[in-house]
Amino acid sequence: MEFKDYYKLLEVDRTATADEIKSAYRKLARKYHPDVSKEPQAEARFKEIGEAYDVLQDPKKRAAYDQLGERWRAGQEFTPPPEWDAGSEPASGGAYTEDAADYSEFFSSLFGNFSRRGASARAQGEDHHAKISIDLEVAFQGGTHAVTLRLPQVDAQGRVVQRERLLNVQIPKGIREGQHIRLAGQGATGIQGASPGDLYLEIHFHPHALYQVQGRDLSLSFPVAPWEAALGAAVKAPTPAGVVEVKIPPGSQSGRKLRLKGRGIPGEPAGDLYLVLDVVLPKADTEQAQQVYQTMARELAFNPRQALGVS
Known part of the structure; x- marks a missing residue:
């Protein structure tokens, strides 16, 4: 997907005021309107400047777009950075609006659930949406956490x-990734005294050093020694709630999953924690270690490729 420089498309600076952006759009729209323009590819150009104007004339969309910074150039291969819109209000994502149906893939990847403002605006304040990221441990504890949101605002210029x-924000114990917290009355202010909208916070977890998350379940790549895997052993394993003792069944192989029931994210029912075994070989970096491996090769006569029909 190519990055679109909306400022370049409208031929304005990144510091352009709302009036300057509107003036530039009107000038280009007259020039490339497909009903009157004789410019090559006028229709495609008209759609591009319309898309650019839709973003830059809207304070929320423009602020979100500006978060990407100036390090991207028009036409450069682009993927939205992870959590690029975390803390922004409203968040990107969601379904196309009817107005945005003809817009580019770039637009939809950033502004899928934004809609154009116009005659359909209601007196009641709009609901706002924001994506916030928390530590996985918060889902096990719950509690009140400070959240900073970034709001776009048009200054006097x-x-x-x-x-x-x-x-x-009160984060409930057992919250899952993707769930929403509703803060009543914390959205946009209503018009002429109407009630304000609500603020919906979409929960995401920061990447964790140990655990992968899927729903309420967790998984952990769990290293074991060859003799522990071959002979079985009782070993200690970390869980978000503390260290527990785990029995490794004899004859275990890498990739085998051990289920620790109820050790995942709390809930009704609680999730599980899966230990994915990873058999780790000791280094053969000493003479003694090399002799041990040579003895194993000689006495065990083990061929791991026998099932492939090769020796």
């Missing part, structure tokens, strides 16, 4: 600036 908003 018509430029979009970021304003930070600090909220103390």
Whole structure:
């Protein structure tokens, strides 16, 4: 997917005011309108500048777009960075709006659930959405956590600036990735005294050093020595709730999964923790270690490729 430089498409600077952006759009729209323009590829160009204007005229979309910074060039291969919109209000993602149906893949990857503003705006304040990331441990403990959101705001000169908003959010114990927390009345202000909208926080977990998350279940790549895998052993394993003793069955191989029931994210029912065994070989970096391996090769006469029909 190619990166689109919306400022370049509208032929304005990144510091352009709202009025400057509107003026540039009107000029280019007249030039490339497919009903009157004789410019080559006028229709495609008209759609591009319309898409660019849709983003840059909307303070929220423009602020989110500006988070990507200036390190991307037009036409460069692009993938949205992980958590690029975390803390932004509203978040990207979701379904196409009817207005955005003809827009580019680039637009949809960033602004899927944004919709154009116009005559359909209601008196009641809009609901806002934001993506926040928390540590996995928070799902086991719950509690109140401070969350900083970035809000776009138009200053007196018509430029979009970021304003930070600090909220103390109650995170329930057992929350899963992808769940939403609703903060009633914390969305956009209503018009002419109407009630404000709500703020929905979509929960994501920071990458964890040990555990992979799927729903309420966790998995952990668990290293074992060859003799522990071959003969069986009782070993200690970490879990988010503390260290437990685990029995390794004799004859275990790499990839075998051991299920620790109820050791995943709390809930009704709680998730499980899966230990994925990884047989780790000692290094043969001493003469004694090399002699041990040579003895094994001689006395065990083990061919791991026998099932492949080769010796």
